Amino acid sequence: MSKNMTLKIILLSTVFLISIACLSFARTNHRDYRDSKLGEDCLDCHVGSGVMNNHGPFFAREHSVLAQKAGNNCADCHEQSYCLDCHNGGNIDTDARRSLSRRGEAMPSTHRSHFISIHPIKAADDPQSCFRCHESKFCSDCHLQKIAVNRSGMSIKPHSPIFVAPSVLDPSWTAGHAADARRNLQSCQGCHPEKANCTNFLCHPNLGGR
Amino acid sequence: MRGIRIVAALISIACFPLFSHAADLQFTSSTQYLWYQDLLDTLDKDEVAQYLRVNVGKLDKEGKLNLYGYGRVTKQMSPGDDWRGRLYYIYFEYRDAFNNHLDLRAGRNYVNTTAISGTIDGIYLNAKNLGPVGITAFGGRHVIFDEKQEIGNGEDTLAGASVYVDTVKYTHIELSYGNRYNNGDLARENIGFNISTTPHQMINIYGRFRYDTVADTNSELLVGAKLVPVKKLTLRGEFYNFKPTFDKDSFFNFFGVNNYKEISVDAEYLLTANYRVHAKYANEDFSDDATGDLYQVGVLARPIDELTLNVDYEKRNGFAGQLSGIRFNGEFRIRKAAILAGIDYDDFRREASRQGNAKKYWAAVHYSITKQLRAIVRVEDNKNFNFNNSYQGFAAVNFNL
Numbered sequence: 001m002s003k004n005m006t007l008k009i010i011l012l013s014t015v016f017l018i019s020i021a022c023l024s025f026a027r028t029n030h031r032d033y034r035d036s037k038l039g040e041d042c043l044d045c046h047v048g049s050g051v052m053n054n055h056g057p058f059f060a061r062e063h064s065v066l067a068q069k070a071g072n073n074c075a076d077c078h079e080q081s082y083c084l085d086c087h088n089g090g091n092i093d094t095d096a097r098r099s100l101s102r103r104g105e106a107m108p109s110t111h112r113s114h115f116i117s118i119h120p121i122k123a124a125d126d127p128q129s130c131f132r133c134h135e136s137k138f139c140s141d142c143h144l145q146k147i148a149v150n151r152s153g154m155s156i157k158p159h160s161p162i163f164v165a166p167s168v169l170d171p172s173w174t175a176g177h178a179a180d181a182r183r184n185l186q187s188c189q190g191c192h193p194e195k196a197n198c199t200n201f202l203c204h205p206n207l208g209g210r
Numbered sequence: 211m212r213g214i215r216i217v218a219a220l221i222s223i224a225c226f227p228l229f230s231h232a233a234d235l236q237f238t239s240s241t242q243y244l245w246y247q248d249l250l251d252t253l254d255k256d257e258v259a260q261y262l263r264v265n266v267g268k269l270d271k272e273g274k275l276n277l278y279g280y281g282r283v284t285k286q287m288s289p290g291d292d293w294r295g296r297l298y299y300i301y302f303e304y305r306d307a308f309n310n311h312l313d314l315r316a317g318r319n320y321v322n323t324t325a326i327s328g329t330i331d332g333i334y335l336n337a338k339n340l341g342p343v344g345i346t347a348f349g350g351r352h353v354i355f356d357e358k359q360e361i362g363n364g365e366d367t368l369a370g371a372s373v374y375v376d377t378v379k380y381t382h383i384e385l386s387y388g389n390r391y392n393n394g395d396l397a398r399e400n401i402g403f404n405i406s407t408t409p410h411q412m413i414n415i416y417g418r419f420r421y422d423t424v425a426d427t428n429s430e431l432l433v434g435a436k437l438v439p440v441k442k443l444t445l446r447g448e449f450y451n452f453k454p455t456f457d458k459d460s461f462f463n464f465f466g467v468n469n470y471k472e473i474s475v476d477a478e479y480l481l482t483a484n485y486r487v488h489a490k491y492a493n494e495d496f497s498d499d500a501t502g503d504l505y506q507v508g509v510l511a512r513p514i515d516e517l518t519l520n521v522d523y524e525k526r527n528g529f530a531g532q533l534s535g536i537r538f539n540g541e542f543r544i545r546k547a548a549i550l551a552g553i554d555y556d557d558f559r560r561e562a563s564r565q566g567n568a569k570k571y572w573a574a575v576h577y578s579i580t581k582q583l584r585a586i587v588r589v590e591d592n593k594n595f596n597f598n599n600s601y602q603g604f605a606a607v608n609f610n611l
Contacts, residue, residue, distance in 0.1 A: 007401070007421065051380060051408065052408065052414045052436050052438060052444070053438070053444065056444060056478045056488070057478055057486070057488040057508055057510070058446070058476055058478070058488070058490065064418075065404070065406065065416055065418060065432070065434075067322055068322055068323055068324045068327075068384075068402075068404055068418070069374070069382050069384060069404065069406065070323070070336060070344055070346045070372050070374045070384055070386075071336060071338055071344055071374065071376070079263070079265065079278065079280070080278065080280065080298070080299050080319065080320050081263055081280045081298065081299075083320060083322075084280070084298045084299065084320060084329075087320075088296070088298055088329065088355055089296075089355070090261065090280075090282060090296070090298060091240075091242075091261075092238060092240045092261040092262075092263055092280070092282070092608075093238075093240075093608075094240055094242070094586045094588075094604070094606045094608060096550050096572075096574035096576070096586060096588045097539060097541070097550060097552070100588075100590070100602075102246035102247070102248075102249070102602055103244060103246065103257065103259075103284070104242060104244045104259065104604045109537075112524075112535055112537065112554055112556050112568075113535070113554035113555065113556050113568040113569060113570035113592065113594070114556070114568035114570070114592060114594035114595065114596070116249065116596070117558060117560075117564060117566070117568055117594055117595050117596075118531075118533060118556055118558045118560075118568065120530055120531065120560055120561075120563070121526065121530050121531040121532070121533050121558060121560060122533070123530075124494065124496070124502060124529060124530035124531075125472075125492070125494065125502070125504055125526070126450070126452070126470070126472065127452065127454065127470055128430065128452050128454075128470075132327075135354060137356070141356075141357065142249075145250055146250065149250050149251075155560075155563050155564035155595075156563060157560070157561055157562040157563045158562065179498050179500075181465060181467075182465075182466055182467055182468045182497070182498065183467075183468050183496045183497065183498065183500055183529070184496070184530075185454055185456075185462055185465055185467045186454045186456075188462070189462065194461070195461040198461070204464075207461045207464045208461065208463075208464060209459055209460050209461030209462070209463055209464060210459045210460060210461060
């Protein structure tokens with residue numbers, strides 16, 4: 001299906017649903033329940049009510065779908081600090097059960113023990129998830145500092161170009177390099193945030209951009 | 211100096227009600243002393259942090275005007291280190307204006323749509339209850355936090371809008387648009403669409419789609435269904451497709467990339483009010499025959515009222531590496547105190563790179579001195595590739611008014 005066709009379908013669907021506008025419904029204010037324990041009590045209302053129970057064990061992944069809805073009711077129980085302590089680093093409520101950075105900032109539970117060692121693996125589980133909280137600069141700031149201090153200590157999969165003759169790259173290296181880049185190009189930004197970091201061996205001489 | 215300005219601003223907000231009519235004031239302060247080992251120079255570091263959160267409600271007679279602020283200042287104890295500040299948000303909110311048709315936020319606040327998200331110094335409007343339709347619009351300076359300071363300038367902006375419909379009962383449909391400018395140049399422009407509907411009390415169907423107009427590609431698609439066949443069982447299936455895109459001025463834009471696809475199923479079952487089990491499987495596809503499998507299982511148990519135990523096991527095989535890890539933690543409450551502790555153990559094999567295991571042991575104590583005053587101490591020891599023992603922790607005094 002062409003991209004234009006996809007956009008047309010979305011727009012037409014929206015117009016159609018607006019045109020069949022029916023009942024807007026009264027929303028339950030959850031402020032009365034904000035101090036309740038999550039669990040079976042929620043099911044008293046949320047089974048058969050048309051609004052599914054949430055805040056379960058997979059809520060870290062689920063919450064974005066709910067929080068991105070305009071007019072959501074997150075604010076009935078949570079202040080923006082609840083979002084930003086994870087998304088922008090903070091811990092005013094000093095929740096000791098959370099994964100915490102060195103500087104005591106709350107992190108999602110995906111940040112397991114010694115996340116520096118295992119982040120290349122965890123980042124592969126939904127590559128977009130890193131960028132929901134971190135700018136790409138977050139990666140390059142740390143990687144470039146680490147390279148300056150101890151390049152070999154980075155223990156990154158070897159990927160320096162292999163030449164079979166002067167200016168002639170090993171074809172198998174080229175193929176592997178291209179495949180790795182296609183699968184995981186965002187991670188390349190960690191050490192090569194700018195063109196000059198990547199094309200210093202003049203393999204890609206005609207690239208645009210910064 | 212910036213840190214001091216942030217504290218002064220938040221304290222000024224706290225004093226604001228003194229000059230107005232009877233407003234509601236909620237004030238939270240956390241004073242923290244932290245210690246850790248620096249990753250790069252492996253030296254021990256000490257740091258102090260002061261967090262402040264102030265909510266002032268009902269600033270007007272109708273009770274619709276509120277003010278929210280949250281920020282912190284930190285300082286490393288080593289000589290020569292200056293105070294660092296971070297103002298997460300400070301905004302006025304006016305709710306239910308014009309006969310419950312408009313919500314307004316003005317100031318530094320966090321905005322979130324399918325098309326684009328971020329913190330802005332600007333305005334967010336939600337025109338609601340226009341029949342079944344609502345419209346949001348937002349825009350302002352894009353606030354970017356660096357480790358030590360805010361970065362960016364007035365030419366870094368973030369703006370967007372959405373139209374949404376709460377039409378047939380329990381159905382939400384939203385079309386959104388968002389853009390981001392870096393240094394005055396367009397960096398991102400996205401169109402987002404999200405839908406959630408519960409056609410039957412046992413099933414919820416939801417989806418999210420984002421189109422990147424700069425890269426001219428579908429960058430994200432999520433389709434999922436949540437099923438509750440019996441009261442205590444929740445099942446879910448999801449399909450997720452993602453294609454990385456980059457800022458317009460980045461040279462990475464000129465390379466071809468593969469789609470990432472993921473199909474996952476998960477289940478949560480409430481055995482009794484005090485015992486819950488959950489499990490998940492995800493199949494990840496990175497294209498070019500690179501795949502991964504992710505398995506997760508976990509149990510939450512409250513054998514007695516005072517004790518909560520939580521254990522999770524995760525196993526992952528495939529592209530990028532293998533991981534097998536367990537997390538166990540518990541909390542025991544005794545009157546005004548709570549004792550918490552946990553262990554994480556991960557065995558990992560990164561692809562053609564580092565392998566080994568990592569262990570984390572932590573313990574914490576909470577103690578409520580009064581209803582408003584609470585003390586917390588948390589210590590953590592990490593044993594891993596970089597450190598035989600890396601200690602970190604904090605001691606905090608929290609005050610709530």
